[in-house]
Amino acid sequence: MTGKHVANYLERWIPRNSAWERDSVGLQVGDPDRAVENVMLCLDATEEVVDEAAAKNCSLIISHHPPFFLPLKRLDTANDRRGKLIARLVKNDVSLYSHHTNFDFAKDGVSFRLAEKLGLQDVRFLRPLKNTLKKLVVFVPEEAVEAVADAIYETGGGVIGDYTRCGFRSEGTGTFYGGEGTDPAVGEPGKDERAREIRLEVLTPAWRIDEATRAMIDAHPYEEVAYDVFPLDNDSVNQGEGAIGAFPAPLALDDFLANVARALGVKALRHCLSKSDDIKTVAVAGGAGSSLARDALANGADAFVTADVSYHTFEDFHRRLAIVDAGHHETEAPGLDGLRKRLEEFFTSEGHDGRVLTTTHDTNPMISYIA
Numbered sequence: 001m002t003g004k005h006v007a008n009y010l011e012r013w014i015p016r017n018s019a020w021e022r023d024s025v026g027l028q029v030g031d032p033d034r035a036v037e038n039v040m041l042c043l044d045a046t047e048e049v050v051d052e053a054a055a056k057n058c059s060l061i062i063s064h065h066p067p068f069f070l071p072l073k074r075l076d077t078a079n080d081r082r083g084k085l086i087a088r089l090v091k092n093d094v095s096l097y098s099h100h101t102n103f104d105f106a107k108d109g110v111s112f113r114l115a116e117k118l119g120l121q122d123v124r125f126l127r128p129l130k131n132t133l134k135k136l137v138v139f140v141p142e143e144a145v146e147a148v149a150d151a152i153y154e155t156g157g158g159v160i161g162d163y164t165r166c167g168f169r170s171e172g173t174g175t176f177y178g179g180e181g182t183d184p185a186v187g188e189p190g191k192d193e194r195a196r197e198i199r200l201e202v203l204t205p206a207w208r209i210d211e212a213t214r215a216m217i218d219a220h221p222y223e224e225v226a227y228d229v230f231p232l233d234n235d236s237v238n239q240g241e242g243a244i245g246a247f248p249a250p251l252a253l254d255d256f257l258a259n260v261a262r263a264l265g266v267k268a269l270r271h272c273l274s275k276s277d278d279i280k281t282v283a284v285a286g287g288a289g290s291s292l293a294r295d296a297l298a299n300g301a302d303a304f305v306t307a308d309v310s311y312h313t314f315e316d317f318h319r320r321l322a323i324v325d326a327g328h329h330e331t332e333a334p335g336l337d338g339l340r341k342r343l344e345e346f347f348t349s350e351g352h353d354g355r356v357l358t359t360t361h362d363t364n365p366m367i368s369y370i371a
């Protein structure tokens with residue numbers, strides 16, 4: 001097992017290319033081919049986390065926040081926080097890999113886990129991403145259709161929610177005239193030919209369309225392959241921002257707040273009021289999610305649990321939507337539980353007996369003083 005194996009597995013669920021375009025995700029520091037016994041998870045990698053990882057034989061740390069969000073201009077390993085972190089990683093032979101906005105946007109990612117932790121049901125994306133899909137259509141003789149479809153599925157095509165290998169096939173007639181020097185797989189050159197063909201349609205992640213197209217052409221028996229790539233305006237079912245769900249029965253606001261505080265281990269919550277005291281439909285966004293408050297309201301939410309909420313956002317939504325600021329660290333931490341479970345399943349399926357640990361250090365830099 002290497003860091004690359006772990007990354008390849010995770011990126012099927014949390015594609016690197018689905019991150020916000022200015023985000024820096026993936027391997028941050030280290031050698032992707034380094035052998036991995038145990039893995040350590042954290043929201044923020046600190047020197048203490050690196051020491052703990054090294055002591056517990058974790059040669060790979062997966063952090064939620066990438067340390068290189070802003071470009072690094074110099075590497076001062078004595079005085080700069082990031083410089084010291086890099087030095088500590090290199091000295092201990094520990095690699096650092098980060099999922100950030102791609103984990104926020106993933107189905108069953110940060111916000112889905114937060115919703116689950118609060119006890120919400122029928123959870124879906126609050127604002128599905130758009131422009132994440134392309135439709136690949138190819139015309140293929142029947143005997144080759146399975147191989148061509150498999151080649152597209154192998155590159156991540158045909159995934160719709162929890163369903164994989166999704167496609168559509170319809171029969172028709174392909175026509176062609178092979179010019180001089182051609183060697184058609186069906187029929188002869190210099191003649192009008194007709195061939196029974198299947199029109200195969202598969203949805204493909206936009207960021208993997210070139211790879212899917214190349215694999216499809218390699219698996220296709222024709223010299224010249226007829227295919228179409230369509231951009232789609234669909235809402236993604238696999239990537240989105242925030243999540244929304246409902247409680248089986250409404251809760252009074254105070255009971256709801258007590259529930260949030262208990263579930264997330266928070267001592268103090270800042271909040272404004274909803275239009276009524278009944279809280280049933282609740283939107284969530286782990287970390288700084290204020291920009292989704294309007295979507296929460298438009299989707300009928302009574303409350304919205306997120307973090308880093310400004311005074312004027314509270315003011316704007318007061319008595320319309322109970323926005324609850326439950327802390328950046330606290331609203332993102334549930335994502336790590338989901339990550340740990342998935343990685344444990346992966347290790348088991350690969351027969352790898354390494355462990356997936358969550359750091360025991362409290363890396364939350366925001367501390368509440370309760371008077």
Ligand SMILES: [Zn+2]
Binds near residue numbers: 286287288328332
């Ligand atoms: Zn964050």
